[in-house]
Amino acid sequence: xxxxxxxxxxxLEVEDFAGGDTGNVxxxxxxxxxxAQPQPGDALFWVSKQFADGNNESVTVQMQCDSGNxxxxxxxxxxxxxxxxxxxxxNIPDDSNVTCTIREVAxxxxxxxxxxxxxxxxxxxxxxxxxxxxxPLQDEVNSCRIVNSPRPVEVTVSxxxxxxxxGGQDVDDSVEITLxxxxxxxxxxxxxxxxxxRQWIRGTDDAVFFVTPTSWDPANSCxxxxxxxxxxxxxxxxxxxxxxxxxGSGDSCTITNTVFFEGIPTLSQWGMAIMALLMLGVGxxxxxxxx
Numbered sequence: 001x002x003x004x005x006x007x008x009x010x011x012l013e014v015e016d017f018a019g020g021d022t023g024n025v026x027x028x029x030x031x032x033x034x035x036a037q038p039q040p041g042d043a044l045f046w047v048s049k050q051f052a053d054g055n056n057e058s059v060t061v062q063m064q065c066d067s068g069n070x071x072x073x074x075x076x077x078x079x080x081x082x083x084x085x086x087x088x089x090x091n092i093p094d095d096s097n098v099t100c101t102i103r104e105v106a107x108x109x110x111x112x113x114x115x116x117x118x119x120x121x122x123x124x125x126x127x128x129x130x131x132x133x134x135x136p137l138q139d140e141v142n143s144c145r146i147v148n149s150p151r152p153v154e155v156t157v158s159x160x161x162x163x164x165x166x167g168g169q170d171v172d173d174s175v176e177i178t179l180x181x182x183x184x185x186x187x188x189x190x191x192x193x194x195x196x197x198r199q200w201i202r203g204t205d206d207a208v209f210f211v212t213p214t215s216w217d218p219a220n221s222c223x224x225x226x227x228x229x230x231x232x233x234x235x236x237x238x239x240x241x242x243x244x245x246x247x248g249s250g251d252s253c254t255i256t257n258t259v260f261f262e263g264i265p266t267l268s269q270w271g272m273a274i275m276a277l278l279m280l281g282v283g284x285x286x287x288x289x290x291x
Contacts, residue, residue, distance in 0.1 A: 042090045043068075043136040045144060047075075047102055049083030051112075052149040053247055055216040059107055061146070063087045065100040092138050102144045103130035111248030112148040119143045152186060152210040153250035155179060155243060157224045159204050163259035171259050176200050176227045177207035183220035183245060186210040211245050219246040226255050234258045 047061050059077045063070055069091040077083040092098060100122075104114065118125050120142030122133040131144035157177050178198050179185060185195040186209070199207040213220050222243040226235070240253035 039090065041092065041138040042088050043092060043138065043140045043142070045087040045089065045100065045102060045133070045136075045142050047077075047085045047087065047131075047144045047146065049077050049085075049104070049146045050148070051216065052147060053213055053216045055108070055148070055247060057107060059083065059146075060105040061085060061102060062105065063100060063102045065089055065098055067098040068092045068100075070100075089136060092136065098136055100133045100136060101130045102133075104146055107148060108248050111151060113151055115147045115149070117145040117147065119145075150213040150247035152212045153245050153248065154252075155181075155209045155211050155222055155224070155245060155250050156252040157207040157209075157240065158252065158254045159201060159206070159226075160254060160256040161204060161259070162256065171230055171232055173257075174200060174202045175257075177224060177255075178227065179207070179209045179211075179222055179224045181211050181220060181222035181243075181245070183214045183222075184212045186212070211250070213246045216246055219244040219249075221245075222251070224253060224255075228257070232260050234260060 045063065047063075049059055049061070060074060061077060062074045064073065068089045070087060070089050072087065075085045075087070077085055087102070089098070089100060103116070114128065116127045116129070116131045118127070118131045118133065120133065121140050122136040122142050123131060123144075131146075133142050136142060157179065159175065159177075161173055163171070176198055177200075178196065180194060180196045182194060184190065185197040188195045188197040195211075197209055199209070201207050207224075211220070211222065222245060224240040224243065225237070228235070234257070236256040236258070238254045238256070239251075240255060243251040243253060245251055
């Protein structure tokens, strides 16, 4: 019924997919959004708005025309599960030499990519800038659908190593970091609603993944871990089991590896020297005792 002008009567048809020929409708509702009533000779522009991730923040939409008389040039769409508004253009010149544009004020900074879908006699197509309608005629109806899709956000897994670089028992500090999310990870295929990506890093480098959120509330969830097989390495994981991402907001965590040698933390050269002196002192005491 979007775009209907004037008075009218409509029939609501309910279709179910349950088994059997009879059933009961226990609850139902009908949401109506009405714009300014156009008069004969006016043009109507329906605007609908959609967040791909279900965000429900209010959005301001603006309309500008280089001729004619828009009844309103700006409207705020309030979240009520149905973002719809209507603009009316009156006093349209007979030569129809009019250009009208519809766009939204930027939402959530740079968190979303905006696409405009135009349909109607005066405009048909897709744009990343605005809906543009060339030469709308009297009694004409056009539609502009605005869709906001989240941009990818970063999920960073940082590495820390605790062991001396100037001596002691060293290990290979190349590790494979795995990230698993219930949202798309760039360059990773979906497997039963889950995306899993892996990166090799060395030393204290960061593993950076790009995740595209699909849900605003609740946010998407991720977890990260490392694959390392070395009995001398003990892991401490800080926050990697409950990462969350939503439009405009990524997350980060840290995995710390402490290197041990036969159950004793590795020592620097000075530490090894002190240990040697202590052992030598114990040896002297033993010799004098049993001499």
